Amino acid sequence: MTTAPLQLCVRRSQSAASAALATQVTLRMPSDVGCIEQAVSLVARHCLTGTAGCDRLRFRLQVAVAEALANAVIRGNREDPRKWVYVEAELLPDRIHVYVTDEGDGFDPAQVPEPVLPEQLFESCGRGLFLIRKLVDEVRFNEQGNSICMTLSRQ
Amino acid sequence: MTTAPLQLCVRRSQSAASAALATQVTLRMPSDVGCIEQAVSLVARHCLTGTAGCDRLRFRLQVAVAEALANAVIRGNREDPRKWVYVEAELLPDRIHVYVTDEGDGFDPAQVPEPVLPEQLFESCGRGLFLIRKLVDEVRFNEQGNSICMTLSRQ
Amino acid sequence: MGFEETKDSSGVVVVRVDGQLIVGNRQELKDLVNRALDAGERKFLIDFGRTGYIDSSGLGALVSLSKRVRELGGELRLSGLNEDLRSLFELTKLDTLFAIADTPEQALANF
Amino acid sequence: MGFEETKDSSGVVVVRVDGQLIVGNRQELKDLVNRALDAGERKFLIDFGRTGYIDSSGLGALVSLSKRVRELGGELRLSGLNEDLRSLFELTKLDTLFAIADTPEQALANF
Ligand SMILES: Nc1ncnc2c1ncn2[C@@H]1O[C@H](COP(=O)(O)OP(=O)(O)O)[C@@H](O)[C@H]1O
Ligand SMILES: Nc1ncnc2c1ncn2[C@@H]1O[C@H](COP(=O)(O)OP(=O)(O)O)[C@@H](O)[C@H]1O
Numbered sequence: 001m002t003t004a005p006l007q008l009c010v011r012r013s014q015s016a017a018s019a020a021l022a023t024q025v026t027l028r029m030p031s032d033v034g035c036i037e038q039a040v041s042l043v044a045r046h047c048l049t050g051t052a053g054c055d056r057l058r059f060r061l062q063v064a065v066a067e068a069l070a071n072a073v074i075r076g077n078r079e080d081p082r083k084w085v086y087v088e089a090e091l092l093p094d095r096i097h098v099y100v101t102d103e104g105d106g107f108d109p110a111q112v113p114e115p116v117l118p119e120q121l122f123e124s125c126g127r128g129l130f131l132i133r134k135l136v137d138e139v140r141f142n143e144q145g146n147s148i149c150m151t152l153s154r155q
Numbered sequence: 156m157t158t159a160p161l162q163l164c165v166r167r168s169q170s171a172a173s174a175a176l177a178t179q180v181t182l183r184m185p186s187d188v189g190c191i192e193q194a195v196s197l198v199a200r201h202c203l204t205g206t207a208g209c210d211r212l213r214f215r216l217q218v219a220v221a222e223a224l225a226n227a228v229i230r231g232n233r234e235d236p237r238k239w240v241y242v243e244a245e246l247l248p249d250r251i252h253v254y255v256t257d258e259g260d261g262f263d264p265a266q267v268p269e270p271v272l273p274e275q276l277f278e279s280c281g282r283g284l285f286l287i288r289k290l291v292d293e294v295r296f297n298e299q300g301n302s303i304c305m306t307l308s309r310q
Numbered sequence: 311m312g313f314e315e316t317k318d319s320s321g322v323v324v325v326r327v328d329g330q331l332i333v334g335n336r337q338e339l340k341d342l343v344n345r346a347l348d349a350g351e352r353k354f355l356i357d358f359g360r361t362g363y364i365d366s367s368g369l370g371a372l373v374s375l376s377k378r379v380r381e382l383g384g385e386l387r388l389s390g391l392n393e394d395l396r397s398l399f400e401l402t403k404l405d406t407l408f409a410i411a412d413t414p415e416q417a418l419a420n421f
Numbered sequence: 422m423g424f425e426e427t428k429d430s431s432g433v434v435v436v437r438v439d440g441q442l443i444v445g446n447r448q449e450l451k452d453l454v455n456r457a458l459d460a461g462e463r464k465f466l467i468d469f470g471r472t473g474y475i476d477s478s479g480l481g482a483l484v485s486l487s488k489r490v491r492e493l494g495g496e497l498r499l500s501g502l503n504e505d506l507r508s509l510f511e512l513t514k515l516d517t518l519f520a521i522a523d524t525p526e527q528a529l530a531n532f
Contacts, residue, residue, distance in 0.1 A: 126477075
């Protein structure tokens with residue numbers, strides 16, 4: 001098990017002048033699949049602080065973030081040790097946004113085939129994006145395709 | 156000048172238990188180009204409360220939101236009076252997200268041609284998305300293409 | 311919000327855009343200029359000294375008006391764009407299409 | 422986190438997944454089952470009673486293991502999936518590919 005360093009930084013609202021502003025949670029991860037589990041657990045902990053009875057939400061968040069991190073590390077950064085994966089979470093009253101951004105070239109998510117077609121069912125990969133789409137409430141990519149935003153409603 | 160009704164509802168963090176959460180501002184607008192100016196002004200006012208010296212930010216926000224609303228009303232909802240345009244802003248410590256969502260079929264933004272090519276320069280339309288991309292810090296669409304998220308950094 | 315039309319002593323139609331020039335009102339501007347063209351006017355100055363913002367439809371309206379004016383042997387100039395407004399023309403490369411003066415006076419001086 | 426391998430009295434290799442089954446450790450599971458296959462084992466039960474979550478790589482590893490086991494005339498069953506974990510198999514339609522029992526006891530009863 002690799003123990004490459006994670007960088008976690010929890011930022012909170014500093015502007016007392018304006019209305020309450022969201023907590024943003026930021027994490028930088030090396031392009032190493034061995035770091036994914038620990039990153040998922042940190043993100044889940046910080047996103048769900050103060051949220052009671054959220055087992056289903058926690059599960060959906062964990063799986064979706066694990067998938068997005070795996071894609072960023074393997075597909076985006078191609079496990080290049082010089083490249084980072086950036087995770088950012090925004091905590092809002094009724095939802096959570098989690099951004100996962102890699103330093104790769106991006107891709108066109110519209111071109112990814114559905115893994116539940118009979119001819120795809122025995123494949124050993126290709127289910128990551130599909131699971132993300134099913135587990136979160138909304139998926140958006142930036143236009144380059146190297147950054148996914150996953151939105152989960154708190155209710 | 157049409158004066159169709161706008162619905163504006165400013166929601167703020169209710170959960171005192173947890174950490175500070177972002178303000179969300181929500182607005183519903185009829186599919187009427189005559190409402191755009193008023194909607195832009197409401198959104199700008201609510202997004203920039205408590206932010207001093209933000210003239211450039213205000214300008215970028217106004218133009219980007221005006222463009223997104225025009226696309227939603229005309230291209231998305233095709234000015235169908237039964238369809239609504241939904242605007243939602245999320246106010247975070249260092250950025251603002253503005254979502255504009257229509258009830259149309261969506262489109263593929265990657266297919267929109269660049270309006271600054273010499274052969275496009277004399278066209279009277281096709282500059283909206285281009286301006287949005289230039290004025291805001293990040294653009295994301297949902298996968299259907301009927302909802303744009305525009306992110307503006309506060310600094 | 312609206313358009314104020316005046317005629318300069320040298321025969322230039324000056325249109326001042328008060329407020330926004332956007333999809334909701336650009337037709338008004340087009341109608342105003344087209345009526346003046348029909349009445350034989352050929353020199354136009356659109357002044358943005360009191361304009362908040364312009365959207366892409368507003369820019370598009372200026373492009374098509376300028377085209378029509380030129381086809382009829384006239385000229386359409388712009389003035390009074392602040393830094394923000396000017397950036398819209400620069401981003402879209404429309405600054406290459408129009409004669410843009412800082413103030414209406416400068417635009418009128420050599421019309 | 423890890424895999425605990427035991428052998429049941431009726432000759433079934435029971436592998437319990439402690440923690441996650443994800444891209445970072447699925448190869449360990451594959452190696453473990455493949456070694457057992459090489460040693461002549463043909464009946465496998467993977468138990469998820471102590472599993473937190475599974476990612477798509479974990480699901481993929483189960484698909485390819487199951488295929489290999491079947492090709493060699495064996496069988497691979499699953500047990501102990503809670504509601505959340507089961508939903509992953511349902512969403513991906515993999516519930517149609519595996520024999521899934523509620524508990525390891527039920528899976529072993531009629532192996
Ligand atoms: N971050 C990314 N960068 C580049 N390509 C990606 C990224 N995420 C996904 N992809 C592409 O989308 C495909 C489908 O991804 P996914 O559904 O997660 O399945 P898998 O990664 O198992 O192939 C990948 O094979 C890859 O081609
Ligand atoms: N919300 C939307 N729904 C459907 N299509 C859209 C939407 N927004 C933009 N489009 C498509 O993208 C094209 C380019 O949009 P834009 O750059 O704003 O220029 P314009 O709207 O002036 O044509 C539009 O012509 C339209 O085909």
